[in-house]
Amino acid sequence: MTTVGGDIVIIGSGITAANMAAHLAEHTTRSIVVIEAGPASTPFAERTAARKRFLAYGENPWARDHLEDQNAFGVTYGFSPNMHVGGLAMHWGGVTPRYSPEDFITNSLYGIGTDWPYTYEDLDPFYQEAEERMGIAGEQGPPAMDPRGKPYPLPPIPVNYNLQQLQLWATQAGIASWSCPSAKATVPYQGRAQCQRCDTCYPVCPSGAKYSPDFTWDALVKSKRVTLVTGTLVRRLVADAKTGRIVRATGNRTDASGEEVTIEGQTFVLAAGFIWSPHLLLLSRDAAHPNGLANRSGLVGKYLAGHRNIGGQISLPLELYPGLNAQHSLVSKQFQRASYPGGKYLRHDLRLWESSVGRGARLRDDKGNLLLGDALLADWKQRAKGATARVRAYYDVLPHRESKFVLDDTRKNRWGDPMPLVTFKDAPESEALRPWQEEELRNLFRRMAKAGGGEVISLASNANDIGQEHPTGGCRAGNDPTTSVVDGWGRAHDHENLWVGGAPTQPSASCCNGTLTFVAVGLRTASAIAKSV
Amino acid sequence: MSDEPTPQVPSRRAFLKVAGTVAATTVAASTAGVVACTPSDSKGTGEAPAATGGARGTGFDRRTLDALGEVLLPASLGSARQKGAVDAFVAWVDEYAPVAEEMHGYGYADIRYLPPDPAPGWRAQLEGLDLLARRSRQRPFAELDAEGRRAVVTAALAPFGSAAIPDALGAPHVALALLAHWTNSPDAWDLALGAKVARDTCRQLQGVERKPLPLAGGDA
Numbered sequence: 001m002t003t004v005g006g007d008i009v010i011i012g013s014g015i016t017a018a019n020m021a022a023h024l025a026e027h028t029t030r031s032i033v034v035i036e037a038g039p040a041s042t043p044f045a046e047r048t049a050a051r052k053r054f055l056a057y058g059e060n061p062w063a064r065d066h067l068e069d070q071n072a073f074g075v076t077y078g079f080s081p082n083m084h085v086g087g088l089a090m091h092w093g094g095v096t097p098r099y100s101p102e103d104f105i106t107n108s109l110y111g112i113g114t115d116w117p118y119t120y121e122d123l124d125p126f127y128q129e130a131e132e133r134m135g136i137a138g139e140q141g142p143p144a145m146d147p148r149g150k151p152y153p154l155p156p157i158p159v160n161y162n163l164q165q166l167q168l169w170a171t172q173a174g175i176a177s178w179s180c181p182s183a184k185a186t187v188p189y190q191g192r193a194q195c196q197r198c199d200t201c202y203p204v205c206p207s208g209a210k211y212s213p214d215f216t217w218d219a220l221v222k223s224k225r226v227t228l229v230t231g232t233l234v235r236r237l238v239a240d241a242k243t244g245r246i247v248r249a250t251g252n253r254t255d256a257s258g259e260e261v262t263i264e265g266q267t268f269v270l271a272a273g274f275i276w277s278p279h280l281l282l283l284s285r286d287a288a289h290p291n292g293l294a295n296r297s298g299l300v301g302k303y304l305a306g307h308r309n310i311g312g313q314i315s316l317p318l319e320l321y322p323g324l325n326a327q328h329s330l331v332s333k334q335f336q337r338a339s340y341p342g343g344k345y346l347r348h349d350l351r352l353w354e355s356s357v358g359r360g361a362r363l364r365d366d367k368g369n370l371l372l373g374d375a376l377l378a379d380w381k382q383r384a385k386g387a388t389a390r391v392r393a394y395y396d397v398l399p400h401r402e403s404k405f406v407l408d409d410t411r412k413n414r415w416g417d418p419m420p421l422v423t424f425k426d427a428p429e430s431e432a433l434r435p436w437q438e439e440e441l442r443n444l445f446r447r448m449a450k451a452g453g454g455e456v457i458s459l460a461s462n463a464n465d466i467g468q469e470h471p472t473g474g475c476r477a478g479n480d481p482t483t484s485v486v487d488g489w490g491r492a493h494d495h496e497n498l499w500v501g502g503a504p505t506q507p508s509a510s511c512c513n514g515t516l517t518f519v520a521v522g523l524r525t526a527s528a529i530a531k532s533v
Numbered sequence: 534m535s536d537e538p539t540p541q542v543p544s545r546r547a548f549l550k551v552a553g554t555v556a557a558t559t560v561a562a563s564t565a566g567v568v569a570c571t572p573s574d575s576k577g578t579g580e581a582p583a584a585t586g587g588a589r590g591t592g593f594d595r596r597t598l599d600a601l602g603e604v605l606l607p608a609s610l611g612s613a614r615q616k617g618a619v620d621a622f623v624a625w626v627d628e629y630a631p632v633a634e635e636m637h638g639y640g641y642a643d644i645r646y647l648p649p650d651p652a653p654g655w656r657a658q659l660e661g662l663d664l665l666a667r668r669s670r671q672r673p674f675a676e677l678d679a680e681g682r683r684a685v686v687t688a689a690l691a692p693f694g695s696a697a698i699p700d701a702l703g704a705p706h707v708a709l710a711l712l713a714h715w716t717n718s719p720d721a722w723d724l725a726l727g728a729k730v731a732r733d734t735c736r737q738l739q740g741v742e743r744k745p746l747p748l749a750g751g752d753a
Contacts, residue, residue: 053633055733056625057647057702060634066644076642091638160741186738198735203636207735321745323722323732361716361725363709364696370687377607377724380716384725469639
């Protein structure tokens with residue numbers, strides 16, 4: 001039996017946990033211990049080699065990044081089995097838009113969904129903090145579409161030649177677009193290199209330009225302000241039956257020893273994402289809390305939210321050179337703030353990328369003749385002329401109460417803990433509008449193609465059975481303990497020294513990439529913890 | 534152009550300006566019996582693929598494979614670049630690690646693995662090309678003229694009617710694997726585009742706003 005202790009115990013070491021730990025290290029003098037179930041993955045020095053093998057063969061560049069018997073099942077699109085230092089954000093794409101003010105007040109504005117217990121304006125300073133900690137490179141969009149309190153910390157990723165052409169096309173279609181904000185250093189930043197357009201941000205940045213949580217952990221560990229304990233799976237939180245206070249956590253080493261570990265602390269912070277944070281609460285049921293901890297409302301593991309998308313490829317009478325910077329895009333937020341005639345609800349983002357679809361070499365011509373040697377190259381040169389644009393719109397999907405995971409007794413880890421079984425379910429207002437919403441998006445892309453004198457090559461939507469992206473929920477925040485798991489600061493209604501950070505607390509998931517918001521929400525919680533300890 | 538970035542090890546002072554000292558009243562974090570971790574400095578993964586000793590790629594009959602490259606790849610490349618493309622293909626086959634873990638990113642939540650070694654099948658197909666040449670034209674494939682080689686390759690690829698060139702790793706024929714490997718290369722794309730784009734390589738941000746420069750000579 002090993003015992004680990006600290007004043008503040010953070011469970012999980014992903015991007016939210018890393019930034020919360022950094023905030024706490026700066027704003028308290030309390031000791032901080034972080035517990036991660038997996039090991040450290042591919043070291044920085046090995047990422048160039050890992051990238052090469054990913055490009056050559058599709059190999060996973062992140063060695064030992066998951067536990068074989070610790071995974072979620074069911075509808076898990078947007079989820080990836082990751083249990084290692086840094087979590088999912090080791091292979092994230094680094095795209096960092098903010099949500100829009102409307103996301104926080106959909107009920108007040110439109111009569112649907114749930115208002116958050118705080119506003120965009122409340123979160124703005126924490127967005128800024130997240131952007132500064134991670135070194136976000138961004139371009140200020142039109143303020144009416146892209147409100148923010150302070151400038152981005154880093155200059156934007158340049159709008160390259162290809163994106164300039166697409167930006168002109170978007171303007172023709174009546175759409176304002178600008179350089180998509182990203183956690184990629186456009187100038188050397190806090191020891192990180194300038195972006196080198198390697199175009200493998202997802203899944204691995206070899207230069208260090210893209211922010212990943214391991215950099216923060218390195219600094220925190222070296223400063224001795226944080227102790228990072230790896231290879232230790234927390235399996236239970238133990239609460240005092242009378243006071244509700246969390247008195248300890250227990251778990252096991254995930255190496256061959258399987259040794260039992262006890263984690264002692266004064267304050268416990270769940271920062272393990274939308275699946276594993278509520279999962280631990282449900283696993284921690286006891287006689288005094290038969291439905292799991294923090295679950296007076298019965299909502300732990302429920303109201304899982306996300307968004308779906310319509311995307312496609314559009315051919316255009318332009319001249320593009322695919323490969324200049326394929327992972328960088330233009331973004332527009334004008335449709336995130338839109339209102340629609342007749343009161344129908346549709347809010348979405350819009351992204352535009354260069355694409356090589358339809359422009360590669362082919363084996364046979366239109367008549368089926370085999371193309372070899374110079375004939376193949378001549379045919380390819382003709383196909384390579386012109387342009388293809390990739391387009392995509394994430395649209396807001398409001399969650400049903402029963403959008404949830406349950407503990408699946410048919411799938412257990414080595415210690416017999418049931419794994420999560422996930423089922424997303426749309427709220428009635430989203431379910432009813434889905435066909436119309438998706439057709440509206442397809443029509444938008446058709447109009448855009450027409451405006452540029454081009455043609456739609458393909459349009460596709462998420463299949464029904466692959467769930468939703470950038471998921472949130474499971475421990476939703478609110479002011480009423482009967483309809484939420486944590487309060488507006490992330491503190492569990494039922495346990496005064498238990499906090500939940502980031503994505504699990506969010507009542508909704510907006511219609512854009514969510515990671516920046518997860519971190520900002522986590523930082524807001526960290527600020528409250530710092531004041532409370 | 535090299536695809537080697539210029540790694541810049543993150544500063545050991547980066548990311549945090551940790552203020553103050555730990556107050557005497559706080560409980561120091563204790564990790565008795567547990568080794569604390571510094572992630573980016575961790576020891577290597579120990580999971581580099583084992584050296585194959587060239588058993589796969591160098592097991593190809595190079596005379597036949599080079600001759601196949603001359604049929605598949607543009608003559609305008611010149612013989613040195615054609616042979617270079619075949620060399621790159623052989624090296625790629627040599628360095629393959631069968632059934633390695635596939636990248637599991639967004640979109641699926643299970644762990645998947647890459648295919649087993651495709652080289653034995655490709656070697657057999659290469660031998661088959663040579664046998665077909667000997668039986669249909671009474672000469673080894675490498676000794677046929679260009680027209681003869683094209684005829685043999687056309688016959689061998691007849692079962693593969695799709696216009697799409699498959700991914701190299703999943704290619705059902707060695708000719709398709711070699712072709713796919715080359716057409717996926719940055720140099721081949723530059724040739725098709727007639728410009729120096731250097732996709733999939735690490736390049737500076739500066740100048741990216743400008744139209745890419747045309748290839749020297751404008752062609753292969």
